[in-house]
Amino acid sequence: MLTVLLAGGGTTGHISPLLAIADDLAFQDPEARLIVLGTEDGLESRLVPAAGYELVTIDKVPAPRRVDAAALAFPRRLMGTVTAVRRLLKERAVDVVVGVGGYVASPAYLAARSLGIPIVIHEANARPGLANRLGARLSRPELIGYTFANTPLPGTQVGMPMRAEVAHRDRRDPRVRAAAAKSLGLDPAKTTLVVTGGSLGAAALNRALAASVPALADAGVQVLHITGAGKAEEVVAAAAASPDYHVVEYVDGMEDAYTAADLIVCRAGAGTVAEVTTMQVPAVYVPLPIGNGEQRLNAADAVAAGAALLVDDADFTPDYAAQTVLPLLRDPARLAAMAQAAADMGFPRSADRAMAARVFAAAGAAHPGRAYPERMQTKEELAGAAGADGSGADR
Template identity: 65%
Template sequence: MSLSALLAGGGTAGHVSPLLAIADDIRFQDPEARIAVLGTPEGLETRLVPAAGLELLTIDKVPMPRRPNADALRFPGRFRRAVRDVARLLDERSVDVVIGVGGYVSTPAYLAARRTGTPIVVHEANARPGLANRVGAALTSPEHVGYCFAGTPLKGAQVGMPMRTAIEAIDRDEPAQRRAAAEALGLDPARTTLVVTGGSLGAAAINAAMLGAMGELDAAGVQVLHITGAGKGEELAAAAAAFDHYHVRDYVDGMENAYLAADLLVCRAGAGTVAEVSVAWVPALFVPLPIGNGEQKLNAAGSVEAGASLMVDDAEFTADYVRETVLPLVTDPQRLRAMEAAAERMRFPATAARTVAETAFRAAGVPHPGREYGPDRWTKHERFYRTGEETA
């Protein structure tokens, strides 16, 4: 008996990436599983889901109105139609389980599942849950709810963040891995390396601060990989031309190499980034996005409290801060090693995609295939212990 699952979520990489990781694990366990992804016609899912070989179904985005206007008047009817359309999909496709990760389409998917009696599984990425997943968690049982960060105010359990197996496999204690990653990025493996990224959209404040401190970093012998975001790096690239070891990239395909190469990472505090850094044990300085409802500060709070990272407000991340705080930190191996050790002690869950997939099989009443994960899917812990067993 193969599983039929509808995965609901999209709009941003923060929703699409964990969704794809869950789908990948389901397909690994059950190659005959029927998986469809529910999204909107405008989000990143329109590109990423078909590229992953999955079927994308779309419904209109129906955001909750924030003020009384014409959209508010149309909202009830549009929302009812969205729920009805998803309920029809669930019936027509004999869907066994709805797996939601939040976002605009998840609320209609949860309500449609409730209407049709389809089991619901919820994964919440942020430390502060969004409206959709608060609804989903209320409509299902606690054992079908998982969240990324400890202390998230939802019933359920901390499972971590579904992510690519390449991230879960990172082992910064293996010199060969770190050397290969640096070389793949065009970096010198022997140099102290600072990796800076503002995410896929870039971060103007981070870029400006790094531009102002470029000379001091170079003079200290620090190698910098600065991932600026598409179209955000022209000024930095022009200035960096004067320095041999300041590397500017619009993007990096495969952040596992950046995590391995970095002695220190400067980054935003999106849920996916915080989770990946925590799994990979990368010393980090988080610069939370200053807009939104404050979820980025909450995402990073546990890591900072554990001593695995630092955090600074966006407005305070200036060229002076880079000179006075970042530069002394990245050139202090003892402090960095202490941060890595603190990250290891956190024991951040590293196999969330497996956990959510197992929950989906169980919720649907479909036996989990129990297929064993091979070396290409081992986490660093599994590789260490299983390799040791084989050579004992």
């Protein structure tokens, strides 16, 4: 029986791809034992049990950023978590460790290496984090996959493991687009701008678009503005007299928003860029101005391909919206060219399968090759495309 420990958590950016990999493993080998390693205070404490997987927690041991008492205690605390993970790996007879980064990945990698257990890694961001840079040194290139082609790790671009509803949606079908628009209370016949700062929202995007409501209304543009939890008030007030400006705090099922959009304005987190590129939505990316610059790098390939624009957070102003966003919305030929540029990138759609295939290979087990039901099939498979055999190919 195959036993796999999947290490990662803290944010949805780690948990979502981890669960997508787990789902493919569980489908291909229903007898496999899948254990998720996380922390008690991360989102995994809620999302992993809700997805039906066992969660085992360890202490969070962040790498020190400066020399202080915490830094002096770091080696001892890290080795304590490594020892705990080693014990878990031995007790459960784990065959493969899968890591997606985050606080718990480093001790999992170190524990696995000490026991000779193979390590499979997925890196979401174009700029890898500390944990996966460490893990890449302890693994083999053929067991490493990453989302973006410009990621400086050994391995192969596989894309982002994501829900089939996003990865396999065909927004080019007019009937699919119309159904998505109607599900969101939008008019399928109108040019649609979607604005989102993610679940936490983005103040700069909210302010700039709130000030642009009159111009967008005059242009006949329909807007779905997803403000983030608790951040709708200013935008709602600005859009009160504009019935085509729809303000919500959250959308459950972003595939409908992507499908309805003629253009999206959004942050450039790895998951967002991967989903937008996969669904071939023309985009204006406004990278988060904090962090280590990974969001700008996440968007770089799409921008270079002509599928997206990129603007600094400080420069995303009402003037930018009026001078760049609005003319783009009025130019269907350019929007079509951007969507085609995204299609021409050949961004991988089946990263969950590709990573699951690496797990079976790492364990020295044959891929089960179970045929995917319609709900899990790619649009190419649904169309009977030649060569789509469901065996975990990278593309």
